[in-house]
Amino acid sequence: MTAVVELTEAAPTVADVVALADGAKVSLAPDVLALLAESRAVVERAIASGKPVYGLNRRLGAGRDTAVDPSEFAEFQRRTIANHRGGVGEALTLREARALIAARLIGFTRGGSGVRPELAQAYAGLLDRGVHPVIPSRGSVGAADLTQLAEVAAVVTGAGRAFDASGAIVDAATALAAAGLSPIELAPHEGLAVLSSNAYSIGVGSLAVTEARSLTSVADLTVALSLEAVAASGPAGNLSPYSALVSDARSGPGQQASAAAIRAAIWGSVLEQPDRSVSVQDPLSFRSAPQIHGAFRESVDRAYSELDRELAARTDNPVVDIASDSMASGGNFQALPLALAFEALRLVLAHVGSASERRAAAHSLALAPARAAGETRVPGLLLYSAASAVAELRQLAAPATLGITTLSGVEDHATLAPVALRLLQRSLALTGEVLAIEALHAADALRVTGGAPTGAATAPTYAALDALIAQGHASADLVPAAQNLLATQL
Structure with a gap:
């Protein structure tokens, strides 16, 4: 049975965006349809009043004080969309495209856009009927994701391009007709309203932070497996740094959660034996894992909080306000807090990956004699791949959001949130690789030493990794397979 996300006046969530990206249908509740009608009525009254309003009866950008004659309204909407189709680069994946459309549709339902209910229904139709616009990934500077959203609007109006069921690119009219949909003509103000959103950063960002949250658990599980590995070959694996006593002494919620997750993963293992001979202190990459991973968890929580704020907000410019029966220009599209959360x-992630690579290096060094004797199964130079990934992670950690001057000297500062987001996606992929390489080294070390983890999570994880390594995959296939395996162990 296909899931359905009902959009109501209640605050939407990141989970709603992810569900729609993953194929859920969408339903607009009666209260939302009523809100859309009220919001649109404010726009219609603004048109009738003749009061100057940006993007309604005044042009855009440098032409913001030039009037648009009512006889030009229809053509102005078409030109607005055509002029903003300036994106370049590879197309968003179908999942990313759906996330972007979902985020813009959610924005409509907050009441600040002033679009007609039928336009919102047209966007819902793209999701429900599987019409996926071809959306170039680059072009937005984070002052509303104009270029990406212009491609969605072009498809809705029958002028863009979309993927058909086979993945081929077809014109929008063909894609709409195949889905049983018809193009819609934009009403006054809607040409700007469909663009006035950070829907790429919000939609695709929701996918990224969901992946990041999963990766926090993978990181903790990987550390637990590494502890099993070092304990199997000597007196390492001191559990004191993971104790509630240490975590509570600092009281950071992320650290407390990470330490608890690591303790849960090794519950029932030999690491917990009170009479085990153990070194008083392990290297920092081991004993500081709860602090590093705790910072990771808290950064993910902050990103979730910013996304939830954006999803619930009215960030349109101009924003339609039903209570005051007005349209007000503003800068709510400058989502700098969200951009900084991505940063x-x-x-x-660079810290998480760096510590993971150091733990993998410790395993690799311990495996050197066995490697020389031909007793290992994981290539020694797989560690080089981890080192290469960490070098890239460090470069990716540099700031990307410092604004630049853009078009016409009017839009003279931007957050560059989409750039920060694309770099975040790359950082997540690299960190996942490094953690998988650490886990593979830990599993190889356990096999060589004859260790048999008995921890609640480490035992099944080791068994699954050992079986995976035994299949003899090349490293290029082994690492992503290990990434998938670790995710399924959570």
């Missing part, structure tokens, strides 16, 4: 995540 922070990239920085903390």
Whole structure:
């Protein structure tokens, strides 16, 4: 049975965006349809009043004080969409495209856009009927994701391009007809309203932070497996740094959650034996894992919070306000807090990856004699791939959001949130690779030493990794397979 996400006046969530990206249908509740009608009525009254309003009866950008004659309204909407189709680069994946459309549709339902209910229904139709616009990934500078949203609007109006069921690119009219949909003509103000959103950063960002949250658990599980590995070959694996006593002494919620997750993963293992001979202190990459991963967890929580704020907000420019029966120009499209959350995540991922590579290096060094004797199964130079990934992670951690001057000297500062997001996606992929390489080294070390993890999560994880390694995959296939395996163990 296909899931359905009902959009109501209640605050939407990241989970709603992810569900729609993954194929759920969408339903607009009666209260939302009523809100859309009220919002549109404000726009119609603004048209009738003749009061100057940006993007309604005044032009855009440098032409913001030039009047648009009512006889030009229809053509102005068409030109607005055509002029903003300036994106370049590879197309968004179908899942990313759906996330973007979902985020813009959610924005409509907050009441600040002033679009007609039928336009919102047209966007819902793209999701429900599987019409996926071809959306170039680059072009937005984070002052509303104009270029990406212009491609969605072009398809809705029958002028763009979309993927058909086979993945081939067809013109929008063909794609709409195949889905049983018809193009819609934009009403006054809608040409700007469909563009006035950070829907790429919000939609695709929702996918990224969901992946990041899963990766926090993978990171903790990987550390637990590494602890099993070092304990099997000597007195390493001191559990004191993961104790509630240490975590509570600092009281950071991320650290407390990470330490608890690691303790849960090794519950029932030999690491917990009170009479085990153990070193008083392990290297920092081991004993500081709860602090590093705790910072990761807290950065993910911050990104979730910013996304939830954006999803619930009215960020349109101009924003339609039903209570005051007005349209007000503003800068709510400058989602700098969200952009900075993406920046922070990239920085903390560099720390997570760096510590993971150091633990993998410790395993690799311990495996050197066995490797020389031909007793290992994981290539020694797989560690080089981890080192290469960490070098890239460090570069990706550099700031991307410092604004630049853009078109016409009017739009003279931007957040560059989409750039920060694309770099975050790359950082997530690289960190996942590094953690998988660490886990593979830990599994190889356990096999060589004859260790048999008995921890609640480490035992089944080791068994699955050992079986995977035994299949003899090339490293290029082994690492992504290990990434998938770790995710399924959560």
